[in-house]
Amino acid sequence: MINFEEELKKFHPSLEVEEAEDAIYNQDLTDMADLLVKMIKESEEKSNEVT
Amino acid sequence: MFCYNCGCHLSEHDYCTACGADVSLYKKILYASNMYYNEGLEKAGVRDLTGAVTSLRQSLKLNKNNIEARNLLGLVYFEMGEVVAALSEWVISKNLQPEKNIADDFLSRLQSNSSRLDSINQTIKKYNQALAYCNQDSKDLAVIQLKKVLSLNPRFIRAHQLLALLYMDGEEWERAERELHKCMDIDRNNVQTLRYLKEVEAMLVPDENVRQPAKRKKEEAIRYQSDNEVIIQPLNMKETKRGGASTLVNIGLGLVIGLAVTYFLLVPAAESNAKAEAQKSITEISNASDAKTVRIQELEMENGGLSEEIERLNQELEGIVGADGTLQTIDSLLEAASKYLETQDLEATAADLEAIAQSVNLEDTSEGFQKLYHMLLQSIGPELSKNYYQEGYNAYRTGDFATAIEYLSKAVYYDETDVNALFQLARAYHRNNDAENAVATYDKVIELFPGTESARSAQGYRDELSGE
Secondary structure (H helix, E strand, O other): OOOHHHHHOOOOOOOOHHHHHHHHHHOOOOOHHHHHHHHHHHHHHHHHHHO | OEOOOOOOEOOOOOEOOOOOOEOHHHHHHHHHHHHHHHHHHHHHHOOOHHHHHHHHHHHHHHOOOOHHHHHHHHHHHHHOOOHHHHHHHHHHHHHHOOOOOHHHHHHHHHHHOHHHHHHHHHHHHHHHHHHHHHHOOOHHHHHHHHHHHHHHOOOOHHHHHHHHHHHHHOOOHHHHHHHHHHHHHHOOOOHHHHHHHHHHHHHHOOOHHHHHHHHHHOOOEEEEEEOOEEEEEEOOOOOOOOOHHHHHHHHHHHHHHHHHHHHHHHHHHHHHHHHHHHHHHHHHHHHHHHHHHHHHHHHHHHHHHHHHHHHHHHHHHHHHHOOOOHHHHHHHHHHHHHHHHHHOOHHHHHHHHHHHHHHOOHHHOOHHHHHHHHHHHHHHHHHHHHHHHHHHHHHHHOOOHHHHHHHHHHHHHHOOOOHHHHHHHHHHHHHOOOHHHHHHHHHHHHHHOOOOHHHHHHHHHHHHHHHO
16 A cells, blocks of 8 residues: 655655756766776785785 | 776777786676666667666766766656756766767757756756645645646656656546556656556556545645635536537527527517506506596586576576566566455455465565555555454454454454454453463553553453463
């Protein structure tokens, strides 16, 4: 049975056009590739420190 | 595909031919990103937009520089009515790859049409307003706003879903179903849509007959506020489509009603006016007739008065001219006088005078008549009185007092100065035992002839009577 109040909570206000700019700037664009590169670089730095 | 370390073009090897960096894992990530992109593309091709969004977002989580995936994600968002999200993806895409990017084309199309962009923005604002109405429990207003949103942007899935949810809350299952089917036409695999649809179908199929009245019982009008005015918009108001036959029937019915109105309203009104005019004429004629009737009555009364006057005058004339009239009496008097002058017959003249005195009141006659009557009476009176006195005295002597009274009365009448006749009349009354007339006659003797022997004798007899 659908609960109207609970279902209503799932709806959120839509971003207006004026707010798009802020949304774009605040968007976290970090992807898996970035994490991989970061991890590789950190790993290389650690190995260099060890050697 | 480029090396994450030096940016050189990667070959089929697991390391960069330029810098020697290990790119095997990096390549797997990019391959996975491309795989998700392909999956998203396939899902978008079959209108599984939700699935496409999931795959494309997964693709971008693996590789944010997958421009095709980002552009496609923007396109899917745009198709779902999420214009700002689409714009965001296209702007990021444009920033990541300024050249040879189809997102540039998409953005140009939107930005070149300012009215379209403004319309999109209004749609978003109205949707947010509708959501606010829902949270304020103003569901009617929310429905109105959502309908406006969908008229501007028919592919806005969230608006369809929210509207369907409102219909479901109002137990308007059929409407909710229609909205959800519209969602399905745009996005065939939206989990929320499918869940709502399942609920709606569950409510519709088994208890359809039971729930119909409840649905109808719901509001038949919706209200919303536009500026300062509250607008009430009736629901379920559709003009029925009717065929030509029903139109003709309606026209015929209208004509019949028109004729009936004419017959039952206008004709009676005209008849009433005619009756009023006729009644007015009748009233005027009646008034004139009444006036004439009154005039006739007045004339009749006048005529009656005149008739009575004529009758009275005729009677007067008859009294004057008739057998017992004044003229006849005058003629009788003149004839009696003429007869006396010719014959000197005292008896006959006395009889005529007595007849005249009986037929007329002497006081009502003319002065000349009275004068002639009295002259004639004086002429014959003394002589006639002597005759009557003699006859009366003789009767007295014989003891016939009644006859004596008769003759002596006539003797007194014709000659009032004859004291003997008056005294003898008194004596006749006395001897006839008529004391009352006797006393009266004695009194006349005493009064008219005082100091005479007759008066003294009369006084003696009167005293005698009084003594008795």
